[in-house]
Amino acid sequence: MSQAPVFPDGFLWGAATAAHQIEGSPLADGAGPSIWTRFAHTPGMTLNGDTGDVACDHYRRWKDDVKLMRDLGLQAYRFSVAWARVLPEGTGRINQAGLDFYSRLVDELLANGIEPLLTLYHWDLPAALDDRGGWLNRDSADWFAEYASVMYKALDGRVKKWVTLNEPWVITDGGYLHGALAPGHRSLFEAPIASHNLMRAHGAAVRAYREIGAHEIGLVVNIEPKYAASDSEADRVATRRAHAYMNEQYLHPALLGRYPEELEDVFGAAWPEWPKQDFELIRQKLDFVGINYYTRGVTEANDSYPLKAGSVRQPLATYSETGWEFYPKGLTDLLVWFKQTYGDTPVYITENGAAMYDPPAAEVDADGRGRVRDPLRTAYLRQHIGAIHDAIQAGVDVRGYMLWSLLDNLEWSLGYSKRFGMVHVNYATQQRTPKDSAHWYSGVIRSHGRSL
């Protein structure tokens, strides 16, 4: 019988969501539109034309949702603030009703013994700022620092863990290079500029926090280990390029003050000369880094644009509904790589989970509760929490785990077609039904991981 895993004292067990994906009511109480309000209402941009107009109606059901979190035993809750609720034009005028929504949410979390972990930017830029060039405008660093400062002054002390950006890689690769995400641009020249300004904005927000805040702030990145599909020179070089493009493109400037040199190969003539002083702004001491882990990439050289590298499907593996291989060892490998490359900055797993086909919550179990059997999700979560424990045993300072996601929710351009929640949402009735995985996770939290 293997030893029950022991997690460090204080290891934080929680779940994560994002504003646009769960709140609904995007224009309520004086809020301004975001680029996702616009993008989703542009014909053809999202599956079935799905929008965030209602989503999980969390903007109105937030108090019941906090009660649900308490009943599940969550110790922490990672959520994001919709910038355009607080600053409808992105800068200047504050919409007090928008700020009050988040202030009430934080107070309710604290009253229920749940620690808030607040993400300032989870992809929903105010449309008014996109009209001024958005992340392509170097002023975006000042806009973001102004917004962040409003939030710090309002909530710091009640919120003690802040995140500047969620996944600059996805924002840039999806929103500016391939156009799959808002604002839907497709430009090899725009992508590095948006990416660089996002990191300048991250640095400006951290610098502002050091003036105003008194607790912790970090950056959240999505990274995945890249393994060469063969030991051919072409595949090994392609794997190195893919690793630099996804895993080092943001952590290197944030923690080392420089880009990996492979990016010049990826962007070629589209790779600008960067002003040196930008890296003094971008590289700020961080109290933690959030890692969003879902899968690995077995990588081969191919003719994909512009990376000329791509992932190879693994025939005997299990895949989620989003086509992501179950590969928990990749999380251990990645965490060990992070420590070896960047040192002992504390790490939170700020997202991990899987979209699986869940049978409808039609069944009602003995005591009349709805029941959603999701054994594959429980298997995925068990394997990946075990992989985190292996990394902790290897000396990586992992401080917590935020399961993606608390609720089934709006999966961006894929609409409501992918269900990542440990709690099922019936979008017709807004009924929440904890899935079997949620009951299992509650047991993991109660036993501090020993029941894994």
Ligand SMILES: OC[C@@H]1[C@@H](O)[C@H](O)[C@@H](O)c2[nH]c(CCc3ccccc3)c[n+]21
């Ligand atoms: O796709 C599931 C979640 C999203 O719902 C979150 O908003 C986002 O933070 C997030 N990031 C990732 C991994 C990076 C990724 C995102 C979208 C598409 C492909 C890869 C997975 N997820």
